[in-house]
Amino acid sequence: MRESANRKAFAKISGAAPVVIDVQPAIDVVPGMARNIILTSGASMPWERYYGGQRAAVLGAAEYEGLASNPLAAEEKIRSGEIVVAGCHDYGCVGSLAGIYTASMPVFVVDNPVSGNRSFCNLFEGKSPFRLNYGVYNQKVRDNLIYLQDEIAPILGRVIRASGGVELSPIIKRALHMGDELHSRNTAATLLFNQKVFPALMKETKAAETSANKLYEYLSGGDYFFLRLSMAASKAASDSAHGVEGSSMVTAMAFNCHDFSIRVSGLGDDWFSAKLPPVAAKLFPNHDDSEIEFMGGESTINETAGLGGFAQAAAFPLQEYQGGSVDHMIQMNLAMYQITLGEHPEYRIPYFSYRGTPTGIDIFRVVESGQSPVMDIGVAGKDGGQIGAGVLTAPVECFQQAVAAYRERYVS
Amino acid sequence: MRESANRKAFAKISGAAPVVIDVQPAIDVVPGMARNIILTSGASMPWERYYGGQRAAVLGAAEYEGLASNPLAAEEKIRSGEIVVAGCHDYGCVGSLAGIYTASMPVFVVDNPVSGNRSFCNLFEGKSPFRLNYGVYNQKVRDNLIYLQDEIAPILGRVIRASGGVELSPIIKRALHMGDELHSRNTAATLLFNQKVFPALMKETKAAETSANKLYEYLSGGDYFFLRLSMAASKAASDSAHGVEGSSMVTAMAFNCHDFSIRVSGLGDDWFSAKLPPVAAKLFPNHDDSEIEFMGGESTINETAGLGGFAQAAAFPLQEYQGGSVDHMIQMNLAMYQITLGEHPEYRIPYFSYRGTPTGIDIFRVVESGQSPVMDIGVAGKDGGQIGAGVLTAPVECFQQAVAAYRERYVS
Numbered sequence: 055m056r057e058s059a060n061r062k063a064f065a066k067i068s069g070a071a072p073v074v075i076d077v078q079p080a081i082d083v084v085p086g087m088a089r090n091i092i093l094t095s096g097a098s099m100p101w102e103r104y105y106g107g108q109r110a111a112v113l114g115a116a117e118y119e120g121l122a123s124n125p126l127a128a129e130e131k132i133r134s135g136e137i138v139v140a141g142c143h144d145y146g147c148v149g150s151l152a153g154i155y156t157a158s159m160p161v162f163v164v165d166n167p168v169s170g171n172r173s174f175c176n177l178f179e180g181k182s183p184f185r186l187n188y189g190v191y192n193q194k195v196r197d198n199l200i201y202l203q204d205e206i207a208p209i210l211g212r213v214i215r216a217s218g219g220v221e222l223s224p225i226i227k228r229a230l231h232m233g234d235e236l237h238s239r240n241t242a243a244t245l246l247f248n249q250k251v252f253p254a255l256m257k258e259t260k261a262a263e264t265s266a267n268k269l270y271e272y273l274s275g276g277d278y279f280f281l282r283l284s285m286a287a288s289k290a291a292s293d294s295a296h297g298v299e300g301s302s303m304v305t306a307m308a309f310n311c312h313d314f315s316i317r318v319s320g321l322g323d324d325w326f327s328a329k330l331p332p333v334a335a336k337l338f339p340n341h342d343d344s345e346i347e348f349m350g351g352e353s354t355i356n357e358t359a360g361l362g363g364f365a366q367a368a369a370f371p372l373q374e375y376q377g378g379s380v381d382h383m384i385q386m387n388l389a390m391y392q393i394t395l396g397e398h399p400e401y402r403i404p405y406f407s408y409r410g411t412p413t414g415i416d417i418f419r420v421v422e423s424g425q426s427p428v429m430d431i432g433v434a435g436k437d438g439g440q441i442g443a444g445v446l447t448a449p450v451e452c453f454q455q456a457v458a459a460y461r462e463r464y465v466s
Numbered sequence: 467m468r469e470s471a472n473r474k475a476f477a478k479i480s481g482a483a484p485v486v487i488d489v490q491p492a493i494d495v496v497p498g499m500a501r502n503i504i505l506t507s508g509a510s511m512p513w514e515r516y517y518g519g520q521r522a523a524v525l526g527a528a529e530y531e532g533l534a535s536n537p538l539a540a541e542e543k544i545r546s547g548e549i550v551v552a553g554c555h556d557y558g559c560v561g562s563l564a565g566i567y568t569a570s571m572p573v574f575v576v577d578n579p580v581s582g583n584r585s586f587c588n589l590f591e592g593k594s595p596f597r598l599n600y601g602v603y604n605q606k607v608r609d610n611l612i613y614l615q616d617e618i619a620p621i622l623g624r625v626i627r628a629s630g631g632v633e634l635s636p637i638i639k640r641a642l643h644m645g646d647e648l649h650s651r652n653t654a655a656t657l658l659f660n661q662k663v664f665p666a667l668m669k670e671t672k673a674a675e676t677s678a679n680k681l682y683e684y685l686s687g688g689d690y691f692f693l694r695l696s697m698a699a700s701k702a703a704s705d706s707a708h709g710v711e712g713s714s715m716v717t718a719m720a721f722n723c724h725d726f727s728i729r730v731s732g733l734g735d736d737w738f739s740a741k742l743p744p745v746a747a748k749l750f751p752n753h754d755d756s757e758i759e760f761m762g763g764e765s766t767i768n769e770t771a772g773l774g775g776f777a778q779a780a781a782f783p784l785q786e787y788q789g790g791s792v793d794h795m796i797q798m799n800l801a802m803y804q805i806t807l808g809e810h811p812e813y814r815i816p817y818f819s820y821r822g823t824p825t826g827i828d829i830f831r832v833v834e835s836g837q838s839p840v841m842d843i844g845v846a847g848k849d850g851g852q853i854g855a856g857v858l859t860a861p862v863e864c865f866q867q868a869v870a871a872y873r874e875r876y877v878s
Contacts, residue, residue, distance in 0.1 A: 231783040232645040232654050233816065242644050245657040252664060259671045370816035371643040380817055404645065404782035405792055405817075 056418075056464070059300030063319045064395040064414040066298070067305070067359055070166045070291030072173075074283055075219040077211035079203075081157035084145050084174055088157065090121060091138045091145075095153035095350030096310025097325035098141040101132050107189020107349030107434050108311040111152035112139055114191025118199060119156035142352055143306055144323070147174045148289045150282065151187040151434055152350040159199070160207030164222070164286035169294035175286035177202050177210075183338070183439040189349045190438035209258060216254035220247065222287040225280070226361070227400050230411070235369035236284040237353060237362025238376050238430035238443050243280035281353065288359035295319055295414075302460055303395060304415040307427065307448060308352040316452045318417055321459055328451035335433045335444030336377030345435040346442075354429045354446075360398040360413030363428040363445065364390045368403045368411075376430060376443035386428050386445070387412075393419040393427065417460065420453040468830075468876070471712030475731045476807040476826040478710070479717075479771055482578045482703030484585075486695055487631040489623035491615075493569035496557050496586055500569065503550045503557075504528060507565035507762030508722030509737035510553040513544050519601020519761030519846050520723040523564035524551055526603025530611060531568035554764055555718055556735070559586045560701045561764040562694065563599040563846055571611070572619030576634070576698035581706030587698035589614050589622075595750075595851040601761045602850035621670060628666035632659065634699040637692070638773070639812050642823070647781035648696040649765060649774030650788055650842035650855050655692035693765065700771035707731055707826075714872055715807060716827040719839065719860060720764040728864045730829055733871055740863035747845045747856030748789030757847040758854075766841045766858075772810040772825030775840040775857065776802045780815045780823075788842060788855035798840050798857070799824075805831040805839065829872065832865040 080087050092115045094108060104112060112132075113125040121137050122128035131137040142149040147161070154176075155161065161174040179185035179198060186195050214220060225246045232242035296305040301319035308315055308325075315325040330348050337343070356362040366372060367387040370380055384405070390412040391397075397410030415427055426448040435441035492499050504527045506520060516524060524544075525537040533549050534540035543549040554561040559573065566588075567573065573586040591597035591610060598607050626632060637658045644654030708717040713731035720727055720737075727737035742760050749755070768774040778784060779799040782792055796817070802824040803809075809822030827839055838860040847853035 228653075233643055241640075242654055242657070245654070245661060248664075249657060249660065252660075256668060256671045259668045373816065373819065380819060404785065407785065407792055 055300045056302055059298050059320060060303055060395050060414070060416065063295040063298040063301040063303040066169060066295035067291045067303070068396065068398045068413050069168055070223070070287070070294050071168050072164045072166050072222045072287035072290040073219045074162050074164050074214055074222060074286065076163040076215055077160050077207050078163060079158050080155050080161045080174070083161065083163050084147060084155070086145055088138070090136060091140055091157065092116060092119070093140055093142045093145055093147055093149065093153055093155035094310070095142055095149035095151065095352045096308045097313060097315040097327055098144070099310055099312065101139060103312055104139070105311050106347050106436065107438055108152045110189045110191065110438065111154050111186055111349060114186055114195070115154050115156050117191065118186070118196055119158060143308060143317070146172060146289070146293065148285045148355045149187070149350060149352040150285065151353070151432060152189055153352060154186050158203060160203055162283060162286050164283070164290050166290035166294050171290060171294050173286050173289035173293055175282040175289065177207065178282050183441070185439070188434045188439050189347070213251045213254045213258060216257065217251050220250045222283055223400055225250070226284060226287065227402070230365055230368040230401055231404050233369050233371045235362055235365040235372065235430060237281070237356045238432070239369045239372050240280040240284065243284065247280050247283065284361060285353055285355055288355040288361060291359045292355060300464060302417045304358055304417060307354040307358050307429070309348065309354070310350045311348050314449050314452060316448070316456060318456050318460065321456060321463065324459065326452040326455040326459065328449035328455070331447055331449050333431065333433060333444045333446045334377070335442045336375070337433065337442035341435060341441040345437070347434055347436045349434050351431055353431065357427055357429045358415065360401055360411040362430045364394070364413070365401065365403060365411045366430060367405045372430065376445060378445065389425050390427065392423045392425050417453045417456040420450065421457050424450065426450050426453070467712045468714055471710050471732055472715050472807050472826070472828065475707040475710040475713040475715040478581060478707035479703045479715070480808065480810045480825050481580055482635070482699070482706050483580045484576045484578045484634045484699035484702040485631045486574050486576050486626055486634060486698065488575040488627055489572050489619050490575060491570050492567050492573045492586070492588070495575050496559060496567070496573065498557055500550070502533060502548060503552055503569065504531070505552055505554045505557055505559055505561065505565055505567035506722070507554055507561035507563065507764045508720045509725060509727040509739055510556070511722055511724065513551060515724055516551070517723050518759050518848065519850055520564045522601045522603065522850065523566050523598055523761060526598055526607070527566045527568050529603065530598070530608055531570060555720060555729070558584060558701070558705065560697045560767045561599070561762060562697065563765070563844060564601055564762040565764060566598050570615060572615055574695060574698050576695070576702050578702035578706050583702060583706050585698050585701035585705055587694040587701065589619065590694050595853070597851070600846045600851050601759070625663045625666045625670060628669065629663050632662045634695055635812055637662070638696060638699065639814070642777055642780040642813055643816050645781050645783045647774055647777040647784065647842060649693070649768045650844070651781045651784050652692040652696065655696065659692050659695065696773060697765055697767055700767040700773060703771045704767060712876060714829045716770055716829060719766040719770050719841070721760065721766070722762045723760050726861055726864060728860070728868060730868050730872065733868060733875065736871065738864040738867040738871065740861035740867070743859055743861050745843065745845060745856045745858045746789070747854045748787070749845065749854035753847060753853040757849070759846055759848045761846050763843055765843065769839055769841045770827065772813055772823040774842045776806070776825070777813065777815060777823045778842060779817045784842065788857060790857065801837050802839065804835045804837050829865045829868040832862065833869050836862065838862050838865070
């Protein structure tokens with residue numbers, strides 16, 4: 055049964071055809087979202103356990119959304135239950151670093167017509183290392199969020215709608231042939247997306263040249279715009295494979311400021327958690343390892359769906375960004391084939407003679423091989439902001455717990 | 467002396483900073499161009515020696531330019547000297563496949579302010595395999611050339627001028643990190659160029675939305691748009707290194723329908739020629755090797771300047787287009803370091819841990835090592851049109867002749 059269940063789960067995750075159809079405020083499109091909800095990354099925890107940048111990001115979000123006038127007031131309202139802190143994944147969303155969704159923030163709406171499910175991701179905040187999702191909230195961060203919400207999101211939504219939606223898999227497939235692994239490197243995918251929406255953007259220029267120019271600057275201002283779309287695409291693919299009775303395939307990997315957690319297709323919505331491991335990071339100049347702080351992260355949904363660390367041999371230029379050698383990247387990427395159920399039919403790696411990316415992590419294979427998933431992540435600093443990038447290796451304990459739960463549930 | 471001359475030539479070719487500044491009819495910008503001149507690829511030959519697709523392309527060009535009403539009349543005028551057939555390189559131009567420049571055809575104008583020289587390349591004819599430069603001239607080819615000349619070239623020139631010119635080296639540098647080697651693969655470079663000119667293009671839309679849309683379709687309609695720009699950039703770099711007294715560095719490789727030829731920095735404008743070798747090609751479906759026909763080609767200027775076959779380890783996706791394996795591509799690219807004077811300071815290959823591309827072919831190193839330059843080329847068919855792509859290995863005889871000429875001139 056496990057085998058056939060896994061075949062089904064693998065078919066779902068690798069056969070997804072996610073399409074971004076719109077950009078709308080979270081409150082209008084995310085099922086269950088409410089004015090007083092703040093979503094953050096990783097398995098949900100009691101409020102007391104959030105610390106550092108992830109805690110700061112949630113408090114900043116409360117202030118940004120007008121739910122509290124300062125961090126202290128926000129703390130009180132969270133304790134009293136007036137403000138609810140919840141996990142992104144439980145709302146069809148995925149968080150980059152600390153995550154952070156409030157009701158009025160714009161989100162990409164991504165449909166997966168193959169399985170009829172829908173997922174969401176919020177927008178890249180831009181090139182500044184100081185961003186709410188990296189644990190910083192100040193006037194500059196606030197101004198930028200308002201700019202995204204009032205200036206960028208409305209026209210981006212119009213342009214995506216006028217384009218009839220944009221299919222994400224073909225972009226991901228091509229970007230894998232152009233040096234991207236779609237997690238720490240999104241350079242080609244961002245250009246390819248821009249190319250898709252420019253005809254609609256040019257039509258916009260007649261009506262409102264200023265906002266079209268702003269959008270153009272936003273779209274071409276950094277190479278990470280597309281990360282949020284690949285995340286939503288991976289979420290849509292992974293969610294479509296969730297809930298397959300008997301499947302031991304991982305459908306989410308995420309972390310909060312304490313724990314790394316996984317979800318498994320055949321094991322319901324339980325998270326299997328373990329203490330966060332250290333990250334092998336290459337830091338920006340003038341930073342050192344003592345500054346590294348975990349403040350959540352769900353962009354590892356990309357590795358869950360066969361991208362990022364599972365496609366790093368498609369992205370040798372990553373050496374410059376997150377360190378490591380070509381040989382090590384190849385070796386790590388190859389190791390992921392040991393722990394996955396199959397090879398993605400569309401996402402392929404030129405260096406491996408177009409072999410499909412290793413897709414669909416099997417908790418049994420991880421435990422039996424002792425090989426854990428590797429993930430390409432952005433690294434945040436204690437003072438907030440991004441200070442580098444690196445490779446995270448999942449703690450094997452989550453997978454051991456999941457195997458135990460699987461054995462208990464599906465007495466073999 | 468040879469050593470210091472070669473140091474100078476290498477510094478010129480690798481230190482060039484080509485900028486495309488305009489698109490104009492050849493007659494208005496190419497020095498020495500005249501209404502009755504047709505430029506074609508490779509070392510110039512007596513008219514009788516041109517055959518097949520290259521001959522057909524020249525005759526088609528005469529008709530296109532209104533110099534003759536049919537091929538027979540064109541032949542007569544060429545024989546009588548009324549129409550002059552000359553080599554692209556002698557006019558600062560480079561020909562793709564058969565080449566083919568007439569007075570009214572639009573060309574990119576590329577300046578290299580570092581050395582104060584200028585070069586030209588005409589425009590990619592579009593995705594159809596049937597193009598004048600692949601030996602085909604009919605109503606469809608003619609209509610397309612007129613479309614390029616009347617619709618695309620004027621707005622492309624305006625947009626490039628409004629952008630203040632576009633620096634080509636930074637685009638090439640980035641594209642090498644995105645799977646391009648800039649000869650048979652130009653996917654990323656084309657997107658990066660588009661990104662540079664879109665702000666100017668959006669401003670155009672107010673005035674003339676139709677032509678802007680046409681330009682957008684042209685720019686994004688194929689991944690080879692940028693090839694003509696990388697060719698002009700390589701020509702500008704190579705020309706800037708030509709004429710260094712005592713240098714044994716190659717400054718051009720080109721072929722006509724008979725011969726493969728090279729020029730050498732310290733040996734004036736003489737071509738050293740040898741019979742064309744066979745090409746190792748991967749053909750489009752429903753074609754076979756017996757259809758392959760050489761009809762000229764100067765895009766090998768890119769290999770001369772450290773791109774194309776000299777950067778193929780940056781472009782593993784080429785496997786699908788021109789055949790070969792990853793290992794063979796790596797091995798061929800590495801072999802080029804044996805025959806070159808240095809490594810390009812800006813053009814680097816991620817797979818080789820960002821080693822600079824092998825740049826500046828030394829005729830002595832080729833002859834002494836027995837290793838010939840390899841080039842990524844498009845392959846034409848006997849009936850005209852492109853039928854595939856492949857790898858051409860230069861005949862060593864050209865280099866032997868050049869070494870003999872060098873020894874004679876610079877009695878050692």
